[in-house]
Amino acid sequence: MKAKKLLIVGTLLLSTIVLASCGKSSSKGYSTTGSTGGTYQGVIKGGHYKTSKARGVNINQNNNQYNLKSFESGLTDVSKRVFSTKNYIFQEGQYLSTDTIESWLGRKTKSNPNGLNPTRGKKSDPNPEYIQQIEEQDYMTESGSSLKLKGMTIGIGINSEYNYHKKTDGPSYTKKISDEEVQRQGKIAADKVLKRLRQRKDLKNIPIVIALYKQAPDDSLVGGTFFAYSKNSGSSVSTWHKLNYKNTVLPKANAETSQNSGSSTDNDSFSNFKSQIQNFFPNLSGVTAQAQYHNGSLSGMHITITTQFYSQSEISSFTAYIARAAKRYLPHGIPIDIKIQSDSEMQAVVYRNSGSDNFQSHVFNSY
């Protein structure tokens, strides 16, 4: 495992170096990826996309890939609150290297004084590793013919549980970490990270946003959520702003729905949708959804329908029907996408972007 990790990191470093040297040869010119409504443009230099200096670190940090994706896209959402997509251009983090982030994510030891996690302590009752992933995003504006760094966002992912072994190859134990502790540890780490960044000349005067993310457990079918952020001009963290996101899986188990929560109508409308399309096409293997709530209201859904179709005409008819049923049964005014897939491949997609009322669909085909 370790050797593989190092190999990956090595390969990444190498490709970053190659990239960087290619980039230099092309004077100071840059271009951008272009953007579709509400997304950032990305930086292209010398024809190449400028990848992160710490590329791939977080892949190894997450046993649950939902934590990887929701952390990354959630971090971009936090950035949008501060750096508007109209005025800023997105650049993958260029200031924190793989080495730096890996040392920060380690435990604090003599050989790793910058580790943000506590020493292991007793083997039979170890201190949790709290800080699980860190990501840097750079926000640029045009200045003459080049781009200048005008802001940075740092995401910090904090574990909500800690899995450990008392003996190598022994059974696995889990320590729950309370929400209070997640918050406390996140804020401690944020303060240290901010101070370290400010020691760099080039990061002295830009606004630095720090966002805290609570990791979902390894067996969760949805990722974690960001719960706080602060926008900082100095070297100590200023006000924390609360973020109120909640992720859930639909349909809910019976025990959950009996709670008198605001989300029970959403679960009902999803269940209606589900039974409608299962009645339409009886041998669907699964209809599930990830739903996100923001300040108590449903803010988006990712639906997956696993099918056992036998022909393109079935897929095509089913897709047309889904688009109609989705508009009729699913909550209005939020972005939703629906993947229609077999065990081996995606067959069609139906989606509604944020702000739109109609669903668009595309059936995958082959010549």
Place this chain on the structure above:
Amino acid sequence: MKAKKLLIVGTLLLSTIVLASCGKSSSKGYSTTGSTGGTYQGVIKGGHYKTSKARGVNINQNNNQYNLKSFESGLTDVSKRVFSTKNYIFQEGQYLSTDTIESWLGRKTKSNPNGLNPTRGKKSDPNPEYIQQIEEQDYMTESGSSLKLKGMTIGIGINSEYNYHKKTDGPSYTKKISDEEVQRQGKIAADKVLKRLRQRKDLKNIPIVIALYKQAPDDSLVGGTFFAYSKNSGSSVSTWHKLNYKNTVLPKANAETSQNSGSSTDNDSFSNFKSQIQNFFPNLSGVTAQAQYHNGSLSGMHITITTQFYSQSEISSFTAYIARAAKRYLPHGIPIDIKIQSDSEMQAVVYRNSGSDNFQSHVFNSY
């Protein structure tokens, strides 16, 4: 293998029966799936999609799944030439059962007198099985509160090569079947099929379209194409209309491009697109396309880009860039879709529908 096939067929038959009995309970009412521009509406009866009486037969008939997909969607394209999507409603074939089609696809023997394929003959030099798949499509119009059958399309897939074993578990041999033979065998089968259909009272007076498809070899990376169709009112086949489709894979091997063919510019524009995006994002594993030509002109493309991305921001930036590069480098005025995927999942899709100039894109995400 055989046992598994029978099990699948058995399961399908069972579900068809269950479906049929469900359907009956709901009087004569029907509804349709709805359609998106240029596609047929499908028949829903008693809330259920009406699946084919011979559902799933063709899955077992095709070792190369490209032949399955291109046969099915190609057949619908042929139907559109005769039965307009505005006036006709599509129904999965209800007249030819699994048993019927399986007996027709077999060899002609004492126990299977309706087999369209010749007897096996010498084991060391067997007669090819020419006819590989058959599909029925029904076209309906409204008549009062019910739907009436007003047309039928039958697709017949003819092998372009025949694979056989001289001894069980012995080496595999292949016989090439010439285009002339493919056409001849297809027309013989069409005549027999049409006569058999006309013997049924309910199919005596409707127009029956028969379309002939040349199967691609088992190792092909594109499916076969339809090469002829006829629209028939009587019980012998009337005029055959030629269809001129060609499928190919891009980028072409060097030997192919040196031919002075009309498609070399298309290959060039695809190669430009490919090198542009590979330069942009250096560790893409593959950029390939299926292209279809109709009467010598490029009529559509399915592009697959296999990636090794590390973050959602990379996918998002790459997708925005692809949409721009596709508009700039790929041929105009034809439907194109681009799947952006890792080994394990689809990450984004960029597509342009027929008749549209702009590409739409959707990035798959997760909470």
